[in-house]
Amino acid sequence: MINLLNVQVSPRRDKSLSRNLSETFISHLNDFDSDLEIVHRDLSKVPPQFVDLNWIASAFTDSSERSHEQRKILHKSDKYIDEIRWAEIIVIGTPMFNYGMPAALKAWIDQIARISETFSFDLNRGDFPIEPILKNKKLVVLTSSGEFGFDEGEIRETQNHLIPHLRTCSHYLGVDKKKDLYHIGIEFQEFKDDRHQKSIKNAHQKAQRLAEEISFCDKNLEKVS
Ligand SMILES: Cc1cc2nc3c(=O)[nH]c(=O)nc-3n(C[C@H](O)[C@H](O)[C@H](O)COP(=O)(O)O)c2cc1C
Numbered sequence: 001m002i003n004l005l006n007v008q009v010s011p012r013r014d015k016s017l018s019r020n021l022s023e024t025f026i027s028h029l030n031d032f033d034s035d036l037e038i039v040h041r042d043l044s045k046v047p048p049q050f051v052d053l054n055w056i057a058s059a060f061t062d063s064s065e066r067s068h069e070q071r072k073i074l075h076k077s078d079k080y081i082d083e084i085r086w087a088e089i090i091v092i093g094t095p096m097f098n099y100g101m102p103a104a105l106k107a108w109i110d111q112i113a114r115i116s117e118t119f120s121f122d123l124n125r126g127d128f129p130i131e132p133i134l135k136n137k138k139l140v141v142l143t144s145s146g147e148f149g150f151d152e153g154e155i156r157e158t159q160n161h162l163i164p165h166l167r168t169c170s171h172y173l174g175v176d177k178k179k180d181l182y183h184i185g186i187e188f189q190e191f192k193d194d195r196h197q198k199s200i201k202n203a204h205q206k207a208q209r210l211a212e213e214i215s216f217c218d219k220n221l222e223k224v225s
Pocket of ligand 1: 010011012015016017018019094095096097098099100144145146147148189190
């Protein structure tokens with residue numbers, strides 16, 4: 001049994017390339033692991049609230065001392081965090097918007113980065129007081145962009161603020177960014193040429209292979225434990 005949280009961001013619904021790529025990944029994982037359980041979180045249908053002053057005050061009030069009103073303010077954040085806790089694999093299907101993540105996805109990250117829930121803070125740790133609380137999750141990020149060349153060593157590497165940002169925040173999701181974060185991206189959407197078609201094909205093939213790889217790892221882990 002694998003618990004999978006499917007976070008989708010694109011407002012383009014059935015025209016969305018990142019949603020389509022996510023479907024390929026999830027349906028292949030389902031072929032290999034028929035007891036996949038999925039929770040869907042659509043951030044474009046119902047965007048998370050932005051963090052405001054009352055939210056910050058509520059999050060930084062000890063849970064035993066929170067008022068009824070403060071608990072209500074954190075209710076949605078609690079729900080998002082419960083979904084992450086439950087999940088073993090988190091899929092994020094997202095477009096690149098203005099070289100970074102769409103605002104709805106950033107708002108979700110802001111809602112789930114919570115003291116005493118997803119991270120602890122202790123100045124005794126010196127210059128790195130933050131430590132993640134959640135562990136052992138895999139993050140699969142499936143993206144689409146209009147331009148191209150955002151990977152390491154490519155022509156727009158320094159303009160990519162989507163994957164580096166998600167990588168930096170991935171510890172809040174319980175993800176070891178060095179070994180448990182996977183990214184597959186479609187590029188060239190705005191060029192609508194052969195390179196785009198090739199990129200779609202390659203990305204879907206990679207998504208299928210990744211599903212196989214992850215399900216294989218999962219089965220081996222089950223055997224060991
Ligand atoms: C508001 C907006 C901002 C965008 N910004 C960028 C960008 O900075 N860089 C880029 O390569 N593509 C950009 N694009 C193109 C999208 O990333 C591209 O259309 C992608 O396929 C959208 O994902 P989707 O097909 O899953 O909806 C932008 C598109 C929109 C609508």
